[in-house]
Amino acid sequence: MERRVGRALVRPRVLIVGAGLAGLGAAQRLLRRGGRHLGGVRVLEATGRAGGRIRSGKLRGKVIEIGAHWIHGPSKENPVFQLASEHGLLDEAAMSEENQQVEIGGHPLGPSACFSSRGQLLSPDILDSMGLLFFALLEEAREFVHAAKVPVPSVGEYLKEAIARKVREWSDDEETKRLKLAVLNLFFKLECCVSGTHSLDLVALGPFGEYTMLPGLDCTFPNGYEGLIDCLMASLPKGTVQFDKPVKTVHWNSSCLEEAPAGRTFGVQVECEDGEKFFADHVIVTVPLGFLKEHGETFFNPPLPSRKVAAVEKLGFGTNNKIFVEFEQPFWEPDCQVVEVAWDGESPLAEPPADLEAIWYQKIAGFVVLHPAERYGHILCGFIAGKEAEFMETLTDAEVLSALTEVFRRATGNPQLAPPRSILRSKWYSEPYTKGSYSYVAVDSSGDDIDALAQPLHEGTSDSKPPQVLFAGEATHRTFYSTTHGALLSGWREADRLLDIYDMSESPHAAL
Ligand SMILES: Cc1cc2nc3c(=O)[nH]c(=O)nc-3n(C[C@H](O)[C@H](O)[C@H](O)COP(=O)(O)OP(=O)(O)OC[C@H]3O[C@@H](n4cnc5c(N)ncnc54)[C@H](O)[C@@H]3O)c2cc1C
Missing domain, CATH: 3.50.50.60 (FAD/NAD(P)-binding domain)
Structure with missing residues (x-):
């Protein structure tokens, strides 16, 4: 009425x-x-x-996501999953009951290749054990949601204090300890991308657990997330949306x-x-x-x-950017899902580098391998958050490509490694109507x-x-x-x- x-x-x-x-x-x-x-x-x-x-884009004819990447928690309660399923935008595996029931609290980090910046491929054990430690501590951090008091203001401080206590119990040699801390630092960078923040020291500890994860193994749109937008637009009467306004x-x-x-x-x-x-x-x-x-x-x-x-x-409200690079030949194994570089000497317990502009690329949390190779060829999607991501936006494609080529050469220990053939980046901080990526x-x-x-x-x-x-x-x-x-x-x-x-x-x- x-x-x-x-x-x-x-x-x-x-x-x-x-x-x-x-x-x-x-x-x-x-x-x-x-x-x-x-x-x-x-x-x-x-x-x-x-x-x-x-926003979906194309790199050498392959659909890539410049903005949202996954449906987080694709299951019945997720309306984006529901809509995408109704419009037939997902593949069979994503829609399977089995997929919807998986509860892993985020997207999986499948088989990965973690290199040290000294050119060694690290053993999966060190990655697994540090991953277990980090995610267990992150879970603990979520538990303060109903607490009357928090021990420290931020998630970062909480994690660092807990890690400092753990390190005192480690009986490894100095070299192994150093490596473990460099790997742990990678997980801090990853969580910065997830939270869209420069540092976990900026993320409030008390409310951290209020963010809710739905069940379901994160999935992607085979033909691009933007297909969902096309469906919504098609359902509106012509002229409902006025552009450039x-x-x-x-x-x-x-x-x-x-x-x-x-x-x-x-x-x-x-x-x-x-x-x-x-x-x-x-x-x-x-x-x-x-x-x-x-x-x-x-x-x-x-x-x-x-x-x-x-x-x-x-x-x-922080920045998380993506850098897509396409190679003629992969330097990773066919089943590898993520390529990472642990920077020698880095540690969550150390002060962050003062000159972030000189070593901005060290903030890259990792490169997701786009699968399957039959669809994408050999494309890596690097994730980088915070001030370094914002600085990266001021560089030219050639400068970013050259910095990354150097990173891959150092990591693989192969100074002859061919540079990527093409590059495409997001620049969410420079977008005048967005000014960053998402809130925390x-x-x-x-x-x-x-x-x-x-x-x-x-x-x-x-x-x-x-x-x-x-x-x-x-x-x-x-x-x-x-x-x-x-x-x-x-x-x-x-x-x-x-x-x-x-x-x-x-x-x-x-x-x-
Ligand atoms: C790099 C990146 C990765 C992400 N990955 C994921 C992911 O994997 N999974 C996930 O679920 N989410 C992800 N997100 C977050 C997700 O994309 C957003 O939460 C969601 O799309 C936001 O939708 P919205 O409608 O709130 O805002 P927006 O999509 O930003 O829409 C707001 C609109 O308002 C317009 N606008 C702004 N100012 C004005 C103005 N003055 N006048 C008129 N129009 C204006 C903008 O142009 C824009 O079109 C990601 C985001 C980024 C940037």
């Missing part, structure tokens, strides 16, 4: 800022369930494409009269960089937290309330800040008035932040908020 506002029956008009998964998910749900009760749903997207941080300011909390022909008043006016203005009853803002950190002060008029400003400032709960923030970010803004100060500005996007999901399923669920959450207010669900049993 339409809501009576003043003396008129209103068919609410909804604007959505951002055509990532959160924005498209919200639009689809509103249109499917709100249908004829709505006075229009329009998505304004700053760039020329839909998908946001879901960067929003400059969201004006709210005042009545704006729309010009002819409607002549109706709206609570929200969205002003674009090109001067065009859009009027609506509600706006769902799905811009990334990185964008809000940079533009939050001027993006809303009147400005955000202080609780929200604090949440934007305190929550973490930083020291001095908590899940309450995520909830504060997700809180809608109501007209006036009264929550009894309908919400005018609503917030979605991965950073607004308390337990699934940083993921595609968190983004999609957040879009659905805000669509449902509006549908409930107007009591306008036409087809509550529809899939979306």
Whole structure:
């Protein structure tokens, strides 16, 4: 039923800022369930494409993921998995019951080749034992979620203190100890990529365990993650998404009269960089937290309330980049899933290097081998997080390629190793409408800040008035932040908020 506002029956008009998964998910749900009760749903997207941080590209004709890579926890509860399955976007193995039941808490690190920077292939034992130690300690770190007090503020400090205690018990020779610490440091770098942070010292210990992992062995989209975006776009009426429409300011909390022909008043006016203005009853803002950190002060008029400003400032948003390199011939074994380099002398217990620009490449956590080789040829995908990832974006392809060639030559001990034939990198920090990769709960923030970010803004100060500005996007999901399923669920959450207010669900049993 339409809501009576003043003396008129209103068919609410909804604007959505951002055509990532959160924005498209919200639009689809509103249109499917709100249908004829709505006075229009329009998505304004700053760039020329839909998908946001879901972006597939091609390297020598092979599909690669510049943004989201895996479906984390592909099982019944995961709406991205459900959608992808319904649209036939996954392969049989990913959809098998067996795959959905696996509980390993993240993606597996299958057989790997770990080299030392002195050119030796390390024994799998050292990698396995250090991996077991690291992941056991990480599990311990998650257990503080219900604790009244934390021993130290950050995950990094917790892990380092625990490792320092372990090291005192090691009876190995100095050389082995040194190697073990270098390998442990690799796991710190890997976890920086997972959390999208420069250092685990920035990740809050208390709330760390609130992030929830779903069952299922992480899987990929054989023809690209963007296929999911194509399906969502195809389901929307033509013209729903307007591209190249960067929003400059969201004006709210005042009545704006729309010009002819409607002549109706709206609570929200969205002003674009090109001067065009859009009027609506509600706006769902799905811009990334990185964008809000940079533009939050001027993006809303009147400005955000202080609780929200604090949440934007305190929550973490870091960079995780990918570097794809393609080789004519592999230097790894056919079953190898990850190639890693443990840098001699590195240790989580040592101070991080001061001159990160000179040795930025040492921050690379590892290179995932794209499988199967019949589909991809010989492509490695390196992951790098933090300030080094941001610095890498300032270099040319040739500079990055040359640095990596040197790394592979040192690691394999083969100075003649042929350089990769081609390279493609993500540059998420330089993307003006993203400014990084994804969110994390930083020291001095908590899940309450995520909830504060997700809180809608109501007209006036009264929550009894309908919400005018609503917030979605991965950073607004308390337990699934940083993921595609968190983004999609957040879009659905805000669509449902509006549908409930107007009591306008036409087809509550529809899939979306
Ligand atoms: C390198 C990388 C790897 C990742 N790997 C995974 C993974 O393996 N699995 C996983 O689940 N997740 C992964 N993620 C995270 C996942 O991609 C995101 O959580 C998710 O796609 C975010 O969706 P969203 O809709 O919240 O935001 P976005 O996709 O960022 O969409 C927001 C949209 O808003 C637009 N916008 C911004 N400012 C404006 C403005 N002023 N006006 C109009 N439009 C604007 C942007 O252009 C963008 O299209 C990864 C992300 C990155 C970067």
